[in-house]
Amino acid sequence: MKIVVTVKLVPDPNAEKRIDAQTKRLIRTGVETVLNPYDEYALEAGLQLKERAGGDSRVTVFSMAPEPLRETLRKALAMGADDAVVLSDPGLEGSDVSATAYAMANALRKLEFDLLIVGGLTDDSSTGAVPGALAEHLGLPCVTNARKADHVDGGLEVERETDGGYQTVRTPLPALLTTALTFGEPRYASLKGIMGAKKKTIATTTLGDLGLELPVGAAGSKTELREFAPPPARGKGQTVEAADGPSGAQAIFAFLQEKKLV
Amino acid sequence: MKHVIVFVEQRQGQTRKVTFELASEARRLADALGGKACAVVLGEGASRLAEQLKSYPLDTIYVAEDRDVDTYLLDPSVDYLQLAAQNVGPALILIPNTLSGRDVAGRLMVRLNAGIVADVVDVQVSGDEVVCVSPKLGGALVTSCALRPSEYGIATVRPSAFAAAPGGSGAEVVALEKSAKSYAATIQRDVEEGASELALEEAPVVVAGGRGLGGPEPFETLLTPLARALGGAVGASRAAADAGWVPYNLQIGQTGKTVTPKLYIAVGISGAIQHKVGMRAAGTIVAINKDAAAPIAEFSDLLVVGDAFRIVPELTKLIETAKGHLS
Ligand SMILES: Cc1cc2nc3c(=O)[nH]c(=O)nc-3n(C[C@H](O)[C@H](O)[C@H](O)COP(=O)(O)OP(=O)(O)OC[C@H]3O[C@@H](n4cnc5c(N)ncnc54)[C@H](O)[C@@H]3O)c2cc1C
Numbered sequence: 065m066k067i068v069v070t071v072k073l074v075p076d077p078n079a080e081k082r083i084d085a086q087t088k089r090l091i092r093t094g095v096e097t098v099l100n101p102y103d104e105y106a107l108e109a110g111l112q113l114k115e116r117a118g119g120d121s122r123v124t125v126f127s128m129a130p131e132p133l134r135e136t137l138r139k140a141l142a143m144g145a146d147d148a149v150v151l152s153d154p155g156l157e158g159s160d161v162s163a164t165a166y167a168m169a170n171a172l173r174k175l176e177f178d179l180l181i182v183g184g185l186t187d188d189s190s191t192g193a194v195p196g197a198l199a200e201h202l203g204l205p206c207v208t209n210a211r212k213a214d215h216v217d218g219g220l221e222v223e224r225e226t227d228g229g230y231q232t233v234r235t236p237l238p239a240l241l242t243t244a245l246t247f248g249e250p251r252y253a254s255l256k257g258i259m260g261a262k263k264k265t266i267a268t269t270t271l272g273d274l275g276l277e278l279p280v281g282a283a284g285s286k287t288e289l290r291e292f293a294p295p296p297a298r299g300k301g302q303t304v305e306a307a308d309g310p311s312g313a314q315a316i317f318a319f320l321q322e323k324k325l326v
Numbered sequence: 327m328k329h330v331i332v333f334v335e336q337r338q339g340q341t342r343k344v345t346f347e348l349a350s351e352a353r354r355l356a357d358a359l360g361g362k363a364c365a366v367v368l369g370e371g372a373s374r375l376a377e378q379l380k381s382y383p384l385d386t387i388y389v390a391e392d393r394d395v396d397t398y399l400l401d402p403s404v405d406y407l408q409l410a411a412q413n414v415g416p417a418l419i420l421i422p423n424t425l426s427g428r429d430v431a432g433r434l435m436v437r438l439n440a441g442i443v444a445d446v447v448d449v450q451v452s453g454d455e456v457v458c459v460s461p462k463l464g465g466a467l468v469t470s471c472a473l474r475p476s477e478y479g480i481a482t483v484r485p486s487a488f489a490a491a492p493g494g495s496g497a498e499v500v501a502l503e504k505s506a507k508s509y510a511a512t513i514q515r516d517v518e519e520g521a522s523e524l525a526l527e528e529a530p531v532v533v534a535g536g537r538g539l540g541g542p543e544p545f546e547t548l549l550t551p552l553a554r555a556l557g558g559a560v561g562a563s564r565a566a567a568d569a570g571w572v573p574y575n576l577q578i579g580q581t582g583k584t585v586t587p588k589l590y591i592a593v594g595i596s597g598a599i600q601h602k603v604g605m606r607a608a609g610t611i612v613a614i615n616k617d618a619a620a621p622i623a624e625f626s627d628l629l630v631v632g633d634a635f636r637i638v639p640e641l642t643k644l645i646e647t648a649k650g651h652l653s
């Protein structure tokens with residue numbers, strides 16, 4: 065089984081984020097780049113499915129990212145992916161969701177796979193629109209928010225999270241799957257994995273290899289960031305030490321009464 | 327973009343409050359754009375719900391009372407929405423920012439060659455331009471993003487961002503024709519769980535529990551009675567959902583739901599950034615935590631330092647007594 069997992073490279077979610085007032089883009093200097101946390105879950109799912117399928121199954125990670133960030137993908141290789149492909153091109157800068165999904169889909173089309181696993185969300189831009197858009201561009205059935213997946217009759221049986229509970233869904237392959245965080249914690253890279261990753265390939269593709277018909281980058285985007293501002297600040301409130309249950313409860317009750325919430 | 331189309335999520339004729347919020351906002355936006363306000367209702371029970379939607383200020387309600395919508399994963403919904411959008415003409419499409427709303431939005435974006443703005447909390451129209459306001463980077467920034475002039479634009483809208491305002495003179499109901507396509511991803515089983523009387527995203531009060539509760543029972547014995555006394559719903563941190571103490575759909579935060587209740591009570595929750603982004607917009611935040619130095623101290627209006635097991639039952643009693651005096 066051939067599996068491709070998409071991984072976005074994002075600024076460390078725990079670092080403070082700032083936007084450049086001029087370019088209106090995220091300032092990346094001085095902030096470490098990491099694998100989008102959600103995509104680590106997608107990779108974990110890919111590695112589990114590869115192990116269960118056995119044989120000559122492979123996991124390839126794919127990322128659209130600026131060339132200087134490509135080495136960040138070693139971590140995915142250390143976790144167990146077999147190789148990586150990066151789509152890098154200055155012409156992609158400033159792409160919005162629709163341009164990103166279009167460029168990614170065309171690069172993914174050049175890779176052979178039975179299953180494409182995509183993370184549920186990105187930590188930095190969070191539209192969640194990329195998976196559905198990829199499925200449309202590639203003409204794949206699209207099963208989202210998977211918490212469990214099993215091979216059944218040449219296809220997959222997937223248990224997926226829904227807004228109100230869960231569903232069991234069957235899909236033939238090839239298909240696109242997105243993972244929920246309930247799929248399982250991503251594994252740590254072993255020492256052997258880290259050593260082995262040094263020898264694995266990270267191939268680069270550029271726009272020249274894709275021959276796109278439509279523009280990408282800022283020119284191919286359908287949205288335009290106008291303004292940004294910090295949200296209204298929420299100050300630190302009061303702290304009350306409760307000597308016992310009743311006094312703690314009384315403190316809250318009085319506070320709620322004062323705010324007219326009870 | 328001239329008209330406005332609302333995607334109505336429904337199940338057996340039942341929908342969430344966000345539907346009525348979007349139907350009301352659609353009217354305002356359609357008037358500003360000089361077009362019609364429409365809604366699309368799909369699946370079993372759609373016709374019944376369309377009748378109910380007539381008391382909102384819509385012009386046309388497109389309906390497909392089609393079981394396939396409930397049998398096949400999303401594909402029929404995307405087809406019907408595309409068809410409705412083509413019938414209506416150039417439009418701004420409002421989709422609830424929920425798990426399934428997001429899935430539909432990404433696919434429709436490609437079908438309609440549209441731009442998309444996600445997690446929108448406000449929309450402004452000036453001339454033929456539509457500008458959407460949405461929090462980004464986990465709420466660290468609030469952005470204004472324009473949908474460039476084009477035939478179709480999509481906004482996924484945060485529940486509770488707009489007020490529901492009934493009114494209108496009864497929209498026309500139009501049936502959508504079924505597509506001849508066959509679909510691949512079939513739903514074998516569809517289970518609703520933890521579906522409390524009140525949807526978490528719409529509850530005026532949320533009482534949420536975390537790892538500090540130590541197991542599933544306190545959610546039943548401590549939080550549920552408090553939530554009930556306050557007329558609210560129970561939620562949870564990821565630690566609690568991951569431990570299997572509550573279903574995942576009660577999880578609040580970056581990878582769970584975003585809630586904006588008037589009152590949020592966090593019980594045994596430390597207040598990690600990923601939790602904070604799902605509840606920071608609540609009106610008032612009260613925390614009960616053993617640890618005065620927990621991160622939640624930094625953004626709660628009141629932190630009571632103490633043992634939740636002792637405080638919560640007493641608080642529930644106080645609230646119930648107060649209610650008793652009133653009634
Ligand atoms: C990619 C990613 C996405 C994530 N998404 C989410 C998300 O959507 N939502 C989310 O919530 N988290 C999310 N997290 C996890 C988040 O980082 C925290 O781990 C999680 O929120 C912690 O949950 P908690 O506060 O219940 O547990 P803890 O951090 O363990 O806090 C428990 C608290 O309970 C207190 N306590 C203990 N006993 C008592 C008692 N008897 N009475 C009162 N207080 C007591 C303790 O002092 C402590 O502060 C995500 C993490 C990652 C990496």
Ligand SMILES: Nc1ncnc2c1ncn2[C@@H]1O[C@H](COP(=O)(O)O)[C@@H](O)[C@H]1O
Nearest residue numbers: 070071072128183185186191192193194
């Ligand atoms: N530039 C990118 N490179 C690789 N994968 C991406 C990229 N952008 C988005 N994705 C994938 O799409 C998912 C959803 O992204 P988004 O729709 O931007 O929230 C992510 O979890 C990734 O798996």
